[in-house]
Structures are given as structure tokens and as C-alpha cells.
């Protein structure tokens with residue numbers, strides 16, 4: 650591929666984003682789950698006009714989502730299984746990338762000029778607020794996050810010696826993947842799971858499905874208002890990078906208030922370094938567009954913690970950039 654062809658393919662990213670999002674919206678990967686289906690049946694099931702369906706499937710074939718099956722049908726292509734509703738995070742990622750995120754990214758210039766969230770500028774509210782309006786957006790996001798956290802969980806346990814007993818509070822716990830890892834490893838450990846009211850039932854169901862539901866207490870609320878008291882270890886994983894300095898400080902100060910001079914706060918983030926891989930630089934742009942926030946360096950996270958009245962006891966950074974900052978209330 651020439652340089653120009655390579656660049657053209659990058660520029661045309663919007664086309665593949667929408668082709669895949671449409672495939673998911675119309676349920677094509679799920680319809681092909683059990684074997685080849687005729688185009689006539691696919692047309693009836695999706696409501697896509699026969700001629701346009703043939704054209705659409707031809708394009709999806711080029712992307713590896715479907716394959717032609719004789720005599721007049723299609724079967725799942727090698728990538729289809731990742732896009733089925735129950736498969737994992739990519740189903741939701743495809744929906745968001747072709748929907749709410751897509752519209753927000755059209756306003757990247759706004760974020761670049763102002764440092765503020767294009768998502769909020771376009772949608773008139775935050776992504777977190779959208780969760781209360783659309784269960785589908787909430788489910789899509791939390792499932793994507795689950796996949797990300799599942800990939801990181803072993804690395805996290807390799808970097809930090811978690812307490813084997815006591816009470817841990819996971820703040821902004823998402824679908825509960827980290828809590829699940831903790832309470833299943835340490836039978837004496839109990840957990841407070843703190844999440845937005847629009848997400849907490851999802852978190853509860855997710856932990857119940859893993860047979861760990863009764864090891865946790867579920868507390869709905871906003872980190873910007875108040876954090877539950879009484880835990881020995883507070884965890885904020887992939888939370889602070891979603892907030893600008895002012896809100897991040899407010900959240901950290903709420904943690905310090907809840908801790909009342911005792912316990913440990915563990916901040917887990919993918920910190921920016923000197924040489925950042927492409928994904929890290931792009932994730933930082935995602936923070937800007939979606940939240941008007943940023944991925945910080947480990948030093949910047951330390952400074953935030955200190956400004957919020959914490960003393961940083963230890964910062965551990967893995968070779969992949971995963972950073973764990975252990976902090977205690979300074980007074």
C-alpha cells in the first residue's frame with residue numbers, strides 16, 4: 650500500500666465506523682450466529698431493502714464481518730463473533746462509536762479551541778448524564794469498560810499488594826470487574842460498590858451473575874457530592890482522568906473527608922509518559938472530546954493528590970504505563 654493509500658484509508662475511518670455500527674444496529678452478526686442465512690431472510694429480519702442489503706453485505710464482506718455463502722446467502726465472517734450482542738465490549742463500542750461518540754467527534758475543533766467537552770457541547774449534557782436517559786448507552790459503555798478492566802486486572806494484582814481482609818470501597822466501580830477480582834481472591838474482604846444511580850443496578854446484576862453479589866454493599870450516589878465513609882481502602886480506577894482539575898480535586902477532597910484521617914486511597918490510571926504509544930495519545934484526545942479532561946502524567950496525579958490534602962506514599966508505574974498511586978490523608 651502506498652503512503653497515499655494508507656492515508657486515504659485513515660481518512661475514511663468514518664465509513665468503516667458507520668458500516669460496522671449499522672451492522673450492529675441491524676443485528677447482522679447475531680442473525681448469522683447459527684449459520685448461513687439467505688439474503689431474502691436477512692432482508693425481512695433487518696428491514697433493509699433487498700438491493701441495498703446486497704450492497705451493504707458486499708461492503709461488510711470486505712471488512713471481514715460477513716462471508717458469501719452459496720447459493721444466495723451470507724454467513725458470519727471472522728470478525729462477526731466479536732460484534733454479537735453477548736460477545737463482549739466491542740458490540741457496545743461499535744454502537745457508541747457510530748452514535749453518541751460519532752456526533753461528538755464532529756466537534757473536535759470546539760474541544761481544541763476551548764479545552765472543553767465536545768460531547769457536552771453537542772449533546773447538551775455529559776456522557777454520565779446520558780446513562781440515565783439511555784440504558785443502551787449505559788450498558789454499551791460499562792461493557793466496554795469491563796473488557797478494558799478485565800485485560801488490566803492481573804497486571805493490577807501484580808503491582809499492588811491488596812489487603813486480604815477489611816472493607817474496600819470501589820468508587821465509580823463500573824460493572825464491578827475490579828471488585829469481582831478482589832473479593833474472589835480474598836474471601837475475608839468485603840466491598841462497598843459506589844456508582845451513579847443509573848448504573849448501580851447494572852453493577853449489582855453483574856456481581857450477582859458472578860456469584861459475588863452478597864459480598865458487596867451497593868451505594869448509589871455522586872462522587873461530586875459525597876463518598877461513603879468507613880472503608881479501609883478506597884479505589885478510584887480510571888475515574889480521575891474523566892474529570893478536569895476542578896472536579897477531580899472535588900472528588901479527591903470528598904474522599905479525604907470520608908476517610909476522616911485514616912485508611913488508604915489507591916488511584917489507578919494509565920498515566921502519560923515521555924514516549925507515549927499511539928493508543929495513549931489517542932486516549933488522551935478521547936478524554937478531551939468526551940469529558941473536557943485529560944490523561945495526566947504520574948507527577949500530575951501526585952500533584953492533584955497533594956493539592957487535595959493527601960500524602961503520596963508510593964507511585965508504581967508498569968512498563969505498559971499502568972500507574973498505581975497509594976495515598977493517605979496528610980493530616
Ligand SMILES: C[S@@+](CC[C@H](N)C(=O)[O-])C[C@H]1O[C@@H](n2cnc3c(N)ncnc32)[C@H](O)[C@@H]1O
Nearest residue numbers: 777794798821822823844845870871872886887
Ligand atoms: C471510566 S469508568 C471506570 C469504571 C471502573 N472503575 C473500571 O475501571 O472498570 C468511570 C465510571 O465512573 C462512573 N461515574 C461517572 N460519574 C460519576 C459520579 N458523579 N459519581 C459516581 N460515579 C460516577 C461512571 O458511571 C463509570 O462507571
